[in-house]
Each structure stands twice: as structure tokens, then as C-alpha cells.
Amino acid sequence: MAKNKSKSAKTLDENALFRAAMADAKPLDRPDRTYTEAPPAPPATAPRKKFSAKPPPQPASAASPVKPLEAGTAADLDRRTMDRLRKGRLRPEGRIDLHGMTANRAHSALNQFLANAHSGGKRCVLVITGKGSLKEGGGVIRREMPAWLNAPENRIRILGFAQAQPGDGGGGAFYVLLKRRR
Numbered sequence: 001m002a003k004n005k006s007k008s009a010k011t012l013d014e015n016a017l018f019r020a021a022m023a024d025a026k027p028l029d030r031p032d033r034t035y036t037e038a039p040p041a042p043p044a045t046a047p048r049k050k051f052s053a054k055p056p057p058q059p060a061s062a063a064s065p066v067k068p069l070e071a072g073t074a075a076d077l078d079r080r081t082m083d084r085l086r087k088g089r090l091r092p093e094g095r096i097d098l099h100g101m102t103a104n105r106a107h108s109a110l111n112q113f114l115a116n117a118h119s120g121g122k123r124c125v126l127v128i129t130g131k132g133s134l135k136e137g138g139g140v141i142r143r144e145m146p147a148w149l150n151a152p153e154n155r156i157r158i159l160g161f162a163q164a165q166p167g168d169g170g171g172g173a174f175y176v177l178l179k180r181r182r
Helices: 002-021 079-086 103-119 140-150
Strands: 094-097 124-128 158-163 173-178
Touching: 079 158, 079 173, 094 103, 103 124, 103 140, 103 173, 140 158
Parallel strands: 094 124
Antiparallel strands: 124 173, 158 173
16 A cells, blocks of 8 residues: 555656646747647557567568468469379488477488488478377467478478378378478
8 A cells, every 4th residue: 555655756856746847837838839739649659469480471572582381282283193192102312300309309310301402402301209198189289380490491492281181190290391492
């Protein structure tokens, strides 16, 4: 209670001090302004956005022509090749198993694996994430995988990705099609 009284008294003291300082102030004589109307309101600021683990959507511009990838679709890939990837007919030339890793460690391992596979000339790789707890909507690694593949350091190497066939891990794995080295 003592805090409220002291805060209230402080506010009253400040108001009294301000009024005493402004007692002899007079409005400016400006013929172009009438003081009967309210001054224009300052422009409203946009509310701040909350942090999200997913990357913000990139605007389509000349500087960023790359469209974000989604599992099973690819804009820069012909339909026949994407169907072959989805159906598991493009056999993986390499694989990485991210089971049991922390999200940070899995992310680093995936980045390194994709860089090595691409520089080694591999076209299709299998990334095993595990299914995770179905109660929580799947594992952290599985949920974060699309964002990691769309990160700039990986997106420059990837044409598309799709969920693996049951024989290769099904819902707990992804086929990733890499671009050809130039």
C-alpha cells in the first residue's frame, strides 16, 4: 500500500511542478493553424510479430527468386522426376540417421552431410529423422526438417524432397534430391 501512495504522491508532485513551470507559457500566434481541432494522430506502428521456428516467407523479388520447398512438391523439377522421387524409384546414394541427436546437433550433421553429398556428386540421399512421439505431432527433428532444408545454405543444393516409402523409413524419413554440381 505504501508504494501506491508514494507513486500517487510522486505523480501529483510532478504534475504540480509541470503546471508551475508552464504557468507563463502562451500559445504561438499562427494564422495558418486553428487550435479548435485536434492535431493529426501519429502513424500507427505495426504490432511486433512473435518468434517462430519456421523461417519467414521470402517475398518474390529479383534478389530472392528461390521458392520455398514443401515435401512432395518442387517448382524447379519436372513432374516425372518428382513422381519417381516420391515413389522411391530414385534410389538413395547416401544416408544419414539423425535418431537420438539433439536438434542443434542434428541440424549441424544434416548441413555437413548435404554439403558432402553434393560436393561428392550424389543426386538422391535418404535422411532418417524418426517419427517421434505422435502425441506431440511428431519429433522435433521431423518437424524442423523442412525449415532446415529451406535454409539458404541447404536450399542452394536441393531440388526437392519427399517422404520416404515404407521400405526406406516411411513417415520417419525423407528422400532429398540434390542439384547437379556445375
